[in-house]
Amino acid sequence: MFGYAQRIATIDLSSGIVKDYPVSEKDREMFLGGKTLAAKIFYDSFSSKVEGFSEENLIVITTSPLTGSTSPCSSRFNVSTISPLTGLLVSSNCGGSFGLHLKRAGYDGLIICGKSKSRVYIDITDEIISIKNADHLWGKNTGEAQALLGGKNKGKFVIGIAGENLVRYAAVISDERAAGRGGVGAVFGYKNLKGIVASGKETIKMFDQESFKKQNLGWIKKLQSHLLTGEQMPKLGTASLVSMMNFRNLLATKNYTRGSYADFENINGETLKRDYLIKNKGCVTCPIQCGRVVKAYGKAVKGPELETLGLLGSNLLNKDMQGIINLNHLCDEYGLDTISFGSTVGFAMELNEKGLWNNGLNFGECSGLEELVKKVATRDGIGNDLAEGTKRISEKYGGSNFAMNVKGMELAAYEPRAAQGMGLGYATSNRGGCHLNGGYLVVLEGLGLNVSGKTARGKAAYTIFFQDLMEVVSAGGTCLFTTYSLLPQALINNPNHSLVRLINKLIPSYGWLVSFLHNHSWLMSFNLKGTLPYPNAIKTVTGFKMNIGNFLTIGERGYNLERLINIRQGLRSSDDTLPKRLINELQRADDSDSKVKLEEMIKDYYRIRGWDEQGVPTRRRLKKLGLEGYYR
Known part of the structure; x- marks a missing residue:
């Protein structure tokens, strides 16, 4: 089989038994890899609800066909589990080198079950898997733990002190990249698993090596010539979005009470x-190089991404860039998701402001946040409450209307009252308040194209299209930032041209066409190599019959299967909602359209998805997706 190492290992931490997990060629073709294949494994492994903190819960780490290849931006790997934060399936994607080295060690993935009685780590060397004592690693931060696990030709994936202490939004770190969302690190900690190290010399066979090389050259050229992936992202990284978001009232500010920050230029x-850049940096095989190495307090550290600048900056009324850089570094070292940490602190500040929780935290007073990171990671004092996330804090102290989470997961830095599609994406995202899993429709609503964020018209269809696209791009192993290059440059370069303005105005009117194609994917049984390179890349690596239609169907199949798992976990249609602040309160008093019109979009969303009124995928839809036996 081409594109795969052809082995997935099951590692039982309770018994120490390691065995192979069978995956058929048909399953690989239907689910590819990454989060989509992980969903298949999860669905098949359980028939009833599973708790995040339980021996029964799995940690499923999956690579993809393009992982380990020279395909641009394709070093990604996925880790899935039942989240201790949301109680739902969570999939977290990471750009560190661990996925590459796992494949070189001879494995496409790992399924970790049980719970070790002692502190351990997993060593994988040339297909040989060993469970080893981790007492010398326990209590170490992520940087030191990785250093203790060996040299450059190894991939490491470790938790910090936050994961050890079961902080519900603890991350897992590979190099300096995080599998950040949903508390995967806490599940590692619960299982007494400090981390995993992998190394080997296996190479992956390609179906058509020459076509693959040609494909790569064209794809790299496309990425480097595009305004967003070839100029904006390399020049300023994801931080380039701060100014645009602020201008368009999209930047979460003061716990999402508004969408712009007076001191945005500071962050x-x-x-x-x-003032801070040392050099650009990127993941393996990445020509975009959106990462940053920056200086702060005399140290060279990883630079903050847009989400961190928003949640630890404008969201807290914090204009201290050097302080934000240091907070970002500390969160990585302790193993904390910066999005959930920043949102939780912002919520705590508003609770204090409203007299609901006297915790001493105030907006704009951020000099003590470095110590607060440590308190959260160690669950010390106030940190014990903050380690639980916004949903559980609101259940204890009140304020659920402005606890900024969906399904228990804190929202990203995009304020959706200025972007209706982004609001719908948050509400329907399988893992909760996630911008990427939610479809990232904000890329049409001001951060790429200039489609009106105020209108709800057509947004359900476009949200579904982008959710399915994000699902399958991730399943293939490619960074989601590459999807920026799909946007027509003519519409980005000339935003004020009368024809471009007309096109942006008309795009919502064509939601019906997007919906029609979604329900008749066979009409897209062709490839557009220069426009949508992913299907052909997978075809040249695996030999699978791949075109735009069945490529997007893989994404739809994965999205529906994740939905079924979450329904089994207790999800109901009433959970497909947003914090009341975003639905009932105007972002701007002089603009009656500045709230999310969720109800009308949800109905369209369910209908186009082929779900019933309770948000459950119908038998007919599942049969169409090849999931006949998966009805709840």
Whole structure:
């Protein structure tokens, strides 16, 4: 079989038994890899609800066909589990080198079950898997733990002190990249698993090596010539979005009470580049190089991404860029998701402001946040409450209307009252308040194209299209940032041209066409190599019959299967909602459209998805997706 190492190992931490997990060629073709294949494994492994903190819960780590290849931006790997934060299936994607080295060690994935009685780590060397004592690693931060696990030709994936202490939004770190969302690190900690190290010399066979090389050259050229992936992202990284978001009232500010921040220039990409940048940095095989190495307090550290600048900056009324850089570094070292940490602190500040929880935290007073990171990671004092996340804090102290989470997961830095499609994406995302799993429709609503964020018209269809696209791009192993290059440059380069304005105005009117194609994917049984390179890349690596239609169907199949798992976990249609602040309160008093019109979009969303009124995929839809036996 081409594109795969052809082995997935099951590792039982309770018994120490390691065995192979069978995956058929048909399953690989239907689910590819990554989060989509992980969903298949999860669904088949359980028939009833599973708790996040339980021996029964699995940690499923999956690579993809393009992982380990020279395909641009394709070093990604996935880790899935039942989240201790949301109680739902969570899939977290990571750009560190662990996935590459896992495949070189001879494995496409790992299924970790049980719970070790002692502190351990997993060593994988040339297909040989060993469970080893981790007492010398326990209590170490992520940087030190990785250093203790060996040299450059090894991939490491470790938790920090936050994971050890079961912080519900603890991350797992590979190199300096995080599998950040949903508390995967806490599940590692619960199982007494400090981390995993992998190394080997296996190479992956390609179906058509020459076509693959040609494909790569064209794809790299496309990425490097596009305004967003070839200029904006390399120049300023994801921090480039701060100024645009602020201008369009999309930047979460003061716990999402508004969408713009007066001091945004202190925390934007231009300031990061001018005052702190040392060099650009990227994941393996990445020509975009959106990462940053920056200086702060005399140290060279990883630079903050847009989400961190928003949640630890404008969201807290924190204009101290150097302080944000240091907070970002500390969160990585302790193993904390910066999004959930920043949102939880912002919520705590508003609770204090409203007199609901006297915790001493105040907006704009951020000099003590470095110590607060440690308190959360160690669950010390106030940190014990903050380690639980916004949903559980609201259940204890009140304020659920402004606890900024969906399904228990804190929202990203995009304020959706200025972007209706982004609001719908948050509400329907399988893993909770996630911008990427939610479809990232904000890329049409001001951060790429200029489709009106105020209108709800057509947004359900576009949200579904982008959710399915994000699902399958991730399943293939490619960074989601590459999807920026799909946007027509003519519409980005000339935003004020009368024809471009007309096109942006008309795009919502064509939601019916997107919906029609979604329900008749066979009409897209062709490839557009220059426009949508992913299907052909997978075809040249695996030999699978791949075109735009069945490529997007893989994404739809995965999205529906994740939905079924979450329904089994207790999800109901009433959970497909947003914090009341975003639905009932105007972002701007002078603009009656500045709230999310969720109810009308949800109905369209369910209908186009082929779900019933309770948000359950119908038998007819599942049969169409090849999931006949998966009805709840």
